[in-house]
Amino acid sequence: MTHTSTDQPGRRTGGAVVPVLAFAGIVVAVMQTLLVPVIKDLPQLLATSPGNATWVLTSTLLSGAVATPIMGRLGDLYGKRRMLILSLAVMVVGALVSAATSDLLIMIVGRTLQGFAMGAIPLGIGLMRDMLPREKLGSAMALMSSSIGVGGGLALPAAALVAQHADWHALFYGAAGLGVLAIGLTLLVVPESPARAGGTFDLPGAIGLSVGLVLFLLPITKGSDWGWSSGTTLGLFAASAVVLGLWGVMELRVKAPLVDLRTSARPAVLFTNLASVMVGVSFYVVSLVLPQLLQLPTSTGYGLGQSMVTAGLLVAPLGLTMMVTAPVYARLSARYGPRFTLILGLLIIAIGYGAGLGLMSAAWQSLAIAVVLGAGIGLAYSSLPALIVGAVPASETGAANGLNTLMRSIGTSVSSAVIGMVLANTANDVGGVAVPTMHGFRVSFLIATGAVAVGLLFALFLPRTPAATPRLRASSEEDANLARAEEVLRSFRGRVLDVGGAPVAHARVTLIDRRGRQAGATLSEADGSYALAVPAQGAYVLAAKATGHGPLASAATHAGDERPVDLDLALPGETVTA
Structure with a gap:
């Protein structure tokens, strides 16, 4: 049964929620890039063949892809904070398993468990939507979305430093420690979201x-x-x-599907997800190419001869710039809308890769490329959750952002496979070792530029939306019913659902004040959504009825501030009498 709370967590927790959730996202990214500095040494470290060693990376990717939409849906149903803590806890267990072994199969089990942490990104975005006032939501979601790049950028030099000067298992102990810290901070600072979706888990x-x-x-x-x-x-x-x-x-x-494909087929969601695949491709190419170019010996004629740690430090601004662009994105999006910032971000990425084709001969040039691409990718990543949140009902935020995060993961997977194949096929054999060539690096940058061009095309197909911080409306189909709630933010809103969690259209929803007087009334839209402005703070009763369903009266309290209270109304089945 759908239920909610009138607690206003965003008011209690102040600004602490955002950095804690962003830190959880950074921890997830650190886990992903943990083994990058020791990838080439994995066959020796695990006493196995190079082909088998790749399963250590593949297992994390597969479990992350599976867990992301599933954890998002579970968060919508049973509590996003609860599922966020569960995701991080499974990651910690996986990190400890990996830390204690050098056996390939046990390592793969540990890395598979670590992949479950990927669900933390959409869960964090969902928590922000449910708790934050709308003037803070844009920059907060931007920071959460870009945290995966921030964590990756910071993890590379740190992991390289550990790998050079300590036993490589220390990487996993460090990841476990960060995971425990993220769980502790979440328990202390982040309250549970009151929003719940209707239906059951599919x-x-x-x-x-x-x-x-x-x-x-x-x-x-x-x-x-x-x-x-x-x-x-x-x-x-x-x-x-x-x-x-x-x-x-x-x-x-299915009445309550894992992924609402009808919602996902809306242009605002579909083209955002397609653009996300291309952004994922462009993000991973630079992460694959620049570290290799920087570390190749100068004797190759084009390698820059940097150490593992120095190469990591030179690439780190990619993630740091993504973090810096979060507040910049919020201002641009408030004025021009998230569609504009996505297009701008893609254009900056294209400029970065285009310039990179001719800027590969010095370490400072790699640094410049990382900064430009970080700015573009940061803007693009920040725009994606805002576009999704503005196009789906509040009860589907977790699942929808989970699907969007999955699309980015698919982009990075495709990028990894394609660029790996390009670099392998263009490599020179030097003493039995395959050495990537400058031609391979340039072809990789051209592929990234092509992906960005396709992403730009998808972004141009996105419907234009008014320039504002991400709308807290449920979908484009609910705009008429929610217009008043946006003009008067002090409101109750949600969806009218049947016992199975399916939306009920044309249900009459009446707002009754404490004296028993009608304070407002409306009819639910085709997708069950409704919104009712609240005249003042206090206790109310929301009464709902519809043909073929029993009536419902639900008590609710509004704090009187300028935040809507989400309240889904589940109508009982009609009682049949003889």
């Missing part, structure tokens, strides 16, 4: 999506080892198409 949908994603991402990440035209690779791609197709048909028929 277990068949979760299984179907998980199987489909694994079948799709496995050949992407292992295709270069297996052969892109091999029966295994092509068979898995075909199987993923069948499974995801059947999953989509099933999701359209």
